[in-house]
Amino acid sequence: MSPESAATTAPAPKRRLPKVPFWAQIVAGLVLGVILGWITRSYEVSWLYTTLDKVGSIFVQLLKLAVAPLVFFAILVSITNLRKVNNAARLASRTLLWFMITSLIAVAIGLAIGLITNPGAGTGLTPADGQKPEGAGSWLDFLTGIVPTDVITPFTELNVLQIVFMAAVAGIAALKLGEKAQPILTFSESVLTLLQKALWWVIRLAPIGTVGLIGYAIADYGWNLIGKYATFTADVYIGCALVLFGVYPLLLATVAKVNPIQFFRGAWPAIQLAFVSRSSVGTMPVTQRVTERLGVPKEYTSFAVPFGATTKMDGCAAIYPALAAIFIAQIFDVQLGISDYLLIAFVSVVGSAATAGLTGATVMLTLTLSTLGLPLEGVGLLLAIDPILDMIRTATNVAGQALVPVLVAARENILDREAYDAATSSPVDERTSEDDARTPAGVPAAA
Numbered sequence: 001m002s003p004e005s006a007a008t009t010a011p012a013p014k015r016r017l018p019k020v021p022f023w024a025q026i027v028a029g030l031v032l033g034v035i036l037g038w039i040t041r042s043y044e045v046s047w048l049y050t051t052l053d054k055v056g057s058i059f060v061q062l063l064k065l066a067v068a069p070l071v072f073f074a075i076l077v078s079i080t081n082l083r084k085v086n087n088a089a090r091l092a093s094r095t096l097l098w099f100m101i102t103s104l105i106a107v108a109i110g111l112a113i114g115l116i117t118n119p120g121a122g123t124g125l126t127p128a129d130g131q132k133p134e135g136a137g138s139w140l141d142f143l144t145g146i147v148p149t150d151v152i153t154p155f156t157e158l159n160v161l162q163i164v165f166m167a168a169v170a171g172i173a174a175l176k177l178g179e180k181a182q183p184i185l186t187f188s189e190s191v192l193t194l195l196q197k198a199l200w201w202v203i204r205l206a207p208i209g210t211v212g213l214i215g216y217a218i219a220d221y222g223w224n225l226i227g228k229y230a231t232f233t234a235d236v237y238i239g240c241a242l243v244l245f246g247v248y249p250l251l252l253a254t255v256a257k258v259n260p261i262q263f264f265r266g267a268w269p270a271i272q273l274a275f276v277s278r279s280s281v282g283t284m285p286v287t288q289r290v291t292e293r294l295g296v297p298k299e300y301t302s303f304a305v306p307f308g309a310t311t312k313m314d315g316c317a318a319i320y321p322a323l324a325a326i327f328i329a330q331i332f333d334v335q336l337g338i339s340d341y342l343l344i345a346f347v348s349v350v351g352s353a354a355t356a357g358l359t360g361a362t363v364m365l366t367l368t369l370s371t372l373g374l375p376l377e378g379v380g381l382l383l384a385i386d387p388i389l390d391m392i393r394t395a396t397n398v399a400g401q402a403l404v405p406v407l408v409a410a411r412e413n414i415l416d417r418e419a420y421d422a423a424t425s426s427p428v429d430e431r432t433s434e435d436d437a438r439t440p441a442g443v444p445a446a447a
Contacts, residue, residue, distance in 0.1 A: 021426075022207075026272055029210030036211065037218025052215035059209025062202045063282035066195055068155040071281060072167045073192040074306035079171030080185055084299045091408060095304050098404045099312050100349050105247055106314040106396075107348040110239050110322030111341055119232040119323060120330025160281070164310050196285045203273060203286065210276045217387045229385045232327050236389050239319040240396040248403050256410035258420055266294040266423030267402045274398035278390045283398050284309040291402045294423050295416035296409045304408070308401035313364070315393030315400075318348040321368040328369065328378030340372055347371050 020028075033052075040048045082088035146165050148154045154162035174181035249260030264271075270287040277283055288305040292298050322344050329336050347368045369376055382389075409415035 022269065022272075025207035026210055026276055029207035029276070030214055033211040033214030034218055037215035040215065040219035049216070049219050052212045052219060055212025056209060056216050057212070059202075059205060059212060060277075060279075062205070063199075063277055063279050064158065066199045066202070067160065067279075067281050068158055068163055069191070070195045070199065070284070071160055071163050071306070071310060072155075072170075073188050073195065074284065074302075075164055075167035075310070076171040076174070077185070077188050077192050078303040078306045079168060080174050080181075080188075081299050081302045083175060085297070085303075087412070091300055091412065092303070094408045094411065095307065095404060098407055099308065102243075102247070102251070102400055102404065103312075103314055103318045103349045104345060106239075106243050106318035106400075107322045107345045109242050109247070110235075110319035111326070111344065113235050113239050113242075114323045114326035117231055117235055118326075118330060119235050120327040122231075160310060199282070199285055202282075203277075206273055206276050213276070213278075213387070229382075232323065232382075233385065233389065235323050236320060237392050239323060240315050240392045243314055243319065244396055244399055248399060251403065251407060256407050256415070258406070258410060258415075258417065262420060262423055263294065263403070263406060265425045266290055266420070267399060268425040270398050270402060271395050275391045275395040278387070278394045280309045280313070280394060280397045280401065283394075287398050287401055290423075291405050293419065294402070294406055295419035296405045297414055297416075300409060300414065301405055304405040305401055308404060309398075312401045312404065313397045315396030316390075317364045319396070320389065320393055321348060321365050324365050324378075324382060325368055325372060325374065328374055328381065329372075331381060332375050332378060334374060336372070343371055344368060 036048060036052060039045060040052065082092065085091060146161055148159070148162040148166065151166065153159070154166065174185060248263070252258050252260040252263050267287075267290045270283055270290045273286050274280065274283045280287075284306060287309065288301055291301045291305055296304075325340075325344055326336065347364075365379055365382070366376055369378060406415065406420075
């Protein structure tokens, strides 16, 4: 048979279905979740209600399953990675400083919005509608709770703050030991890579988890509940939007002197996942990779992002508690003064580690209320609406966790501006080769 006849009889290549972008899968999950939630609530479909609940719960459980070991090894490795960075102490202090500055700006915005809109007025809610939480945060509990009583309980009870403490101690000790600690560091890096690999599989399930989480929220709470909290819900979303699309771009343009649109283009995969998962720690591997893709050196990123995922909470620990304190004070008819607003700012800046990157900000809210002397029963007023608020809060948290490393790297002249300008909104796919294990997708490895 001649080559010409073979070519003519060769089967035509199969057409592959176009790959649906991850962001489109998330949006589809949101839309489908809303529709299924509405059907469930409108027609009282009990089996669908249970299914949505289980799907969302399993997704969150899978995320939480990796939280404890992921935080421990990420913090340990991130601290030891500082030895590879010039001026490590300076970078760490500048990172912490910008965490505090941006938190202070965020809490100021939250207070301003609350004072202007009076979110607790006209809701029809009364103190009798509140319910005291089973556990409450206090400064004594916060300070004494940092140090664990044993090394097992923090992992079994998912006390992230204590896990961070142990990881920090282990990391600093490893730095002091030098070469003697190298086997432990090699083991830790291998375990961290393994955990991130497994977590990526969970992350790929986010569109399905979105259907369950959003659908269950609509089916369980309904639009009537949202109507009661309309002003408060709008305040939280507006406050987070002002920080996300007002403060952050302004800091990028004036402090880092980079294009703010490029930041959102590069960080979008992490922000959208945070909105759905409502977990800063669960989003941490994606946040780290998009930050690297924005031109921040991977050695610094591996410190700043895990550190931020457990302490940097502009949404949960700044905007939300400020608005919630005003809301609860108005429901319980308690007058707040200048000193109270200063206390809210202080708690937000200093106590944000209490949120520890987990779903929800109840601990931070109880810490704020107990500091102000407000009734803790007010927490019960907000628990029902919390999942809807937590989506935008976590998205703001994660955006801030990527923002600060960019600001610091730009100020310290270690930001790869070519990589920053080349960043795209394409999803950060899981790495498949050993050579690419430390390089973000689409960015060449550093020489």
